Amino acid sequence: MTSSTIRVVWGAASAPTAMASYDAALAEAGVENYNLVSVSSVIPADVDVEAVGTAPDLGPAGERLTVVEARATSAGPGRVSAALAWSQSVDDGPGLFYETAGETDREDVERRVREGLAAGQELRDWEFTDPRVAVESSQAESGTYTTALVLAVYGESEPIL
Numbered sequence: 001m002t003s004s005t006i007r008v009v010w011g012a013a014s015a016p017t018a019m020a021s022y023d024a025a026l027a028e029a030g031v032e033n034y035n036l037v038s039v040s041s042v043i044p045a046d047v048d049v050e051a052v053g054t055a056p057d058l059g060p061a062g063e064r065l066t067v068v069e070a071r072a073t074s075a076g077p078g079r080v081s082a083a084l085a086w087s088q089s090v091d092d093g094p095g096l097f098y099e100t101a102g103e104t105d106r107e108d109v110e111r112r113v114r115e116g117l118a119a120g121q122e123l124r125d126w127e128f129t130d131p132r133v134a135v136e137s138s139q140a141e142s143g144t145y146t147t148a149l150v151l152a153v154y155g156e157s158e159p160i161l
Contacts, residue, residue, distance in 0.1 A: 004155045006043065008051040008084060012138035012148040018073050025071075025147040030055035034065035034157050041068050041120070043095035049086055049152070051134050059157030066154040070099035070113075073147040076140035083109035083135045084150040085117040087128040095128070096120045097152050106137035 011028025015021040026032040043049060058065060070082035081104055088095030098116040100109050110133055121128050140146035 004047050006047055006049045006155070007055055007153045008049065008086070008134050008150065009053060009055045009153055010082070010134055010136040010150040012080070012136050012146065014138070014141065014144040014146040016144060018075070018145045018147070021073060021145040021147040022071070025149050028054070029149065029151060031058070031065060031151065031153060033061035034058065034063055035160055036067050036069065037064050038069055039066055039154070041097040041099065043086065043088055043097060045089070045093045049088065049095070049132075051132065055153055058153065062160065063157035064160040065157045068097045068099060068152040069149060070101045070151070071147060071149040072101035072103060073145055074103045074140045076144050076146060077142045078103050078140045079105055079137060080140055080146050080148040081106045081109040081135065081137035082148045082150045083113040083133060084152060085113040085131050085133045086152070087117060087121065087131045089126045090129055091127070093126055099150070101148065106135045109137070110135050
């Protein structure tokens with residue numbers, strides 16, 4: 001029985017400042033109203049991972065949301081890309097997320113995130129399912145900042161206070 005869901009969401013946006021572009025990319029992913037808390041990349045056992053693109057309502061604004069985050073921000077011109085790869089144990093055991101991002105194209109971040117995930121799998125004695133990958137990429141125009149991000153969002157929000 002699945003106890004919770006991790007949703008993979010993504011977005012890209014441009015704005016006049018780096019923080020504004022990050023906020024706008026979070027809005028594209030549907031998580032702009034939460035305080036994000038980053039964790040390392042282990043997927044708990046008995047959890048579904050779903051690539052949804054945009055998060056549904058995950059609770060009241062201002063609450064804490066646990067995430068694994070791949071994010072790149074650049075002042076244009078140029079391209080920014082972010083990728084998140086994951087694989088779970090074949091027996092509903094734990095799994096792994098790996099993330100990478102940079103001022104590069106989507107093919108480069110996808111190759112790098114797959115290599116990282118494969119290296120992490122080699123460190124563990126689990127039998128893994130085939131990897132899944134989500135990539136977001138955007139062209140940064142001159143005079144603006146652009147952020148591309150992919151997040152794994154663990155469950156729903158929780159009160160921060």
